[in-house]
Amino acid sequence: EPEVTxxxxxxxxxxxxxxxxxxxxxSNHLYFYWYRQILGQKVEFLVSFYNxxxxxxxxxxxxxxxxxxxxxxxxxxxxxxxKLEDSAMYFCASRGIGSQPQHFGDGTRLSIL
Amino acid sequence: xxxxxxSPEALRLQEGESxxxxxxxxxxxxxxxxxxxxDPGKGPEFLFTLYSAGEEKEKERLKATLTKKExxxxxxxxxxxxxxxxxxxxxxxxNTGKLIFGQGTTLQVKP
Numbered sequence: 001e002p003e004v005t006x007x008x009x010x011x012x013x014x015x016x017x018x019x020x021x022x023x024x025x026x027s028n029h030l031y032f033y034w035y036r037q038i039l040g041q042k043v044e045f046l047v048s049f050y051n052x053x054x055x056x057x058x059x060x061x062x063x064x065x066x067x068x069x070x071x072x073x074x075x076x077x078x079x080x081x082x083k084l085e086d087s088a089m090y091f092c093a094s095r096g097i098g099s100q101p102q103h104f105g106d107g108t109r110l111s112i113l
Numbered sequence: 114x115x116x117x118x119x120s121p122e123a124l125r126l127q128e129g130e131s132x133x134x135x136x137x138x139x140x141x142x143x144x145x146x147x148x149x150x151x152d153p154g155k156g157p158e159f160l161f162t163l164y165s166a167g168e169e170k171e172k173e174r175l176k177a178t179l180t181k182k183e184x185x186x187x188x189x190x191x192x193x194x195x196x197x198x199x200x201x202x203x204x205x206x207x208n209t210g211k212l213i214f215g216q217g218t219t220l221q222v223k224p
Contacts, residue, residue, distance in 0.1 A: 004156075021197070031210055042198065043214040054208040091156050095210060098144055099164070102212060104156035 002026045004105035006092050012111045013082055016086065021077045021108045023092030029106070032075045033093040033102060034067065047074065079110075087112045115140045119201050126191055126222050134186040134200030134218045146184050147212065148152035148177050149200040157200055191222045 005024045013019045025032050026070045034046040049067055066078045075094075079086055089109050092104040118137045126132055138146065145164055149157035158217055161170040163179040170177045173191065176187040198219045202212040 006156075033210070033212075035212075042216045043202075043212075045211045045213065048211055054177040058211075058213055093156075099162065101145075101147055101159045101162050102210065103159060104149075106154070106156045110194065 004094055006090075006108050008106035008108060009106070010109045010111070012113065014082055015112050016081050019079050019082055019110065021090050021092075021110070023075045023081075023090065023105055024073055025075055025094030026096075026103060027073070028113055029094035029096050029103075031095045032069070033095075034077045035091045035093065035104075036088040037091065037107075038088045040070075046077070046090075056102075074078055082110075082112045084112050086110060112113075115203065115205050115213050117201055117203055117215035118212055119199075119218050121218060122216065124221070126188075126220065128192055128224050129207075131187070131189045131191070133188070134199055134220070136184040136186070136215055137182060138166045138184070138185045138201075139182075139202050140203045140205045140213070144204040144206040146179055147202045147204070148175075148184070148186055149202065151200055151217065160199075160202045165216030188220070191220070193222050193224050195224045196220055214222055 007022045032049040045100045047061045048055045063079045068076050089107045091107045093104045095102045116139050120135045148160040151157045161177040166181045174189050178185045198217040200217045201215045
């Protein structure tokens, strides 16, 4: 069964450094998402991406964040200058057309030191 | 403001002891309500989508129902392998597919 894959599974980074989280969505999906889950809290929406542009973003998704689909298969989330409060589990999701559900990867655990 | 609240936060059952999980929501036009299962260290795994009040979906020991204000996930004769966190999420109409999640119910089924 096709699945969303995310790399790395765990990323440890010094505060202020840039980090790129990578995702390979399911191949025929058209809509892509990033969510995050701080330990013990709800899964929170960050951004949605369709047709090579951001279609919606949350208040969390400020100028430090960016997304890209560089080559038609990968979908990346970049955090330019990481802060301690960026420590969380980051999930990528994708879905097909219409009302199909979103399918999630197993996440990248980001630890900021 | 769109909001999802799940109860209880945690539930312990004996194997075979049936129960229900609740998801209450307020949303500006419901496009879909989704149930996911999340195992420790894993991403949410899709279970069901419900679109309109009165709809029901079943899969093995799980049955999801929907009213205009809440959804229930009924677990019949659970087994230890049903132990997981169950997440409810809503998608409001007119947006881009953004999901709003509840905080989840962590279910533990003891043999």
